Amino acid sequence: MHDQTFFSGGVFSDTIDGGRAGADIELQLDGVHATTSAGERFFLRFSELNVDIGGYNDRMIFCRNADRSVTIFCDDKKFPKSLSELSCGVLDEQLHLKKKKLKAQAWQGRGMFMVASIAMVVGLVALYFGIKVAGAAAVQALPVSVDRQIGERSYDAMNLGRKEIHDATVVDAIQQMVDRLSPHAALQGLEFEVHVIDSEEVNAFALPGGIIVVYTGLIEVAERPEQVAGVIAHEISHATLRHGLQRVSQSLGLTAAAGLLLGDVQGLFVLATELFQLATINSYSRGQETAADTEGVRMLHAAGIDPLSLAEFFEIMKKEGPELPDGLGWISTHPEHEARIMNVRSQLATLAPQEYKGFDIDWDDVKSRIEK
Known part of the structure; x- marks a missing residue:
């Protein structure tokens, strides 16, 4: 029995309008499945999967196919463990390198957790779209x-x-x-x-x-x-x-x-x-x-x-x-x-x-x- 197989995340693909969409992710024995809110389905087989890490706090897991035409991503902290279990060890070497990197930066992660907590407090005060609008304004205020x-x-x-x-x-x-x-x-x-x-x-x-x-x-x-x-x-x-x-x-x-x-x-x-x-x-x-x-x-x-x-x-x-x-x-x-x-x-x-x-x-x- 696997702890968790369903996650929230997203997909990058040139077949999606705008190139990006949120998605429901399901891990099965054959690979990673993702379904967007528009009903578009994507599948990446474990044996052909490349795993990378990045995003906010360096905790976003990116799962890509060989030609990078499809990227399924998720920042749920349980996602790496479930990937390892469902892939029967196929991705362990790649995941080990990512976990090693995260462990080396643990002190930074604890500090960023405090920052994220503050952000959550802000989120309780402001509506979701308020933060999105403020983020867009912050982008426009960035230096050239x-x-x-x-x-x-x-x-x-x-x-x-x-x-x-x-x-x-x-x-x-x-x-x-x-x-x-x-x-x-x-x-x-x-x-x-x-x-x-x-x-x-x-x-x-x-x-x-x-x-x-x-x-x-x-x-x-x-x-x-x-x-x-x-x-x-x-x-x-x-x-x-x-x-x-x-x-x-x-x-x-x-x-x-x-x-x-x-x-x-x-x-x-x-x-x-x-x-x-x-x-x-x-x-x-x-x-x-x-x-x-x-x-x-x-x-x-x-x-x-x-x-x-x-x-x-x-x-x-x-x-x-x-x-x-x-x-x-x-x-x-x-x-x-x-x-x-x-x-x-x-x-x-x-x-x-x-x-x-x-x-x-x-x-x-x-x-x-x-x-x-």
Whole structure:
């Protein structure tokens, strides 16, 4: 007879809307089963399981499959023991290393227990959603250095599965766009870093802190460099408006949110790294996408780059989107093209007159280099 087989926890998976969901976990003799509130089911076999530890207080147990496409997690203190019993010793070696680490940090654990007790008192006074809202506000109040750490950890943990382009002509072209835009960023202190990835996917994204990734598929479909600059301005806006941190704050559990209010950002780092490893980098809300369009147009205008170039790119997507490869990673989660085109044109009509200047870039040469 096993002491406990049912637990509360959650699941990370790119098949879940938003990449994360709470779940009921059941340990059976064949492995770990998880069912979300929406009825989605996940299963990890013990023989194929990788166990890791992290989260708030270093007590969250992460159970992953080999390709990390599914992660089932739980911070119940009885979860490791039940894992050991139900797996018939298969996971003992992995769990032993984690328990050894916890034992070495026992003194810290006792101290954090006191902190957690205080957090529980706070929780009795404030409603659950009050703490969540306060945690989200605390995220927005964090220094920009936290954005950078999250971005670096996430990029290092990503498996983009494609080679990076180091051709100076190609990289310098993208860098020139970023250099024109960066002085007009709404958030100061970001350190922009450019990476160009060899992929047919029409995609680009910016991680918190300013790491910018552009896929060659985006360069190939753009008719002129200003159109790529428009997309980059949109992605930079996600970073300057801290939309990535907002996504992380929405995924914070009650315990991690309370810990953040007490100054502990480790839980934030763990959840952020997990979230940005998923194929949901561009999965922002409709409101965030509209805000990034608006801020992107402002940046383009301030930098002397024609904002209509962004509308032109939407026109290309509207006309050629179904024929483009790999599911249009950049555009697939964004609002409707026609509405975005109208919004760009409407906003542009409200801006002061500006003399726009193009880029000194041989665009045909850039495109020929990525086609080799």
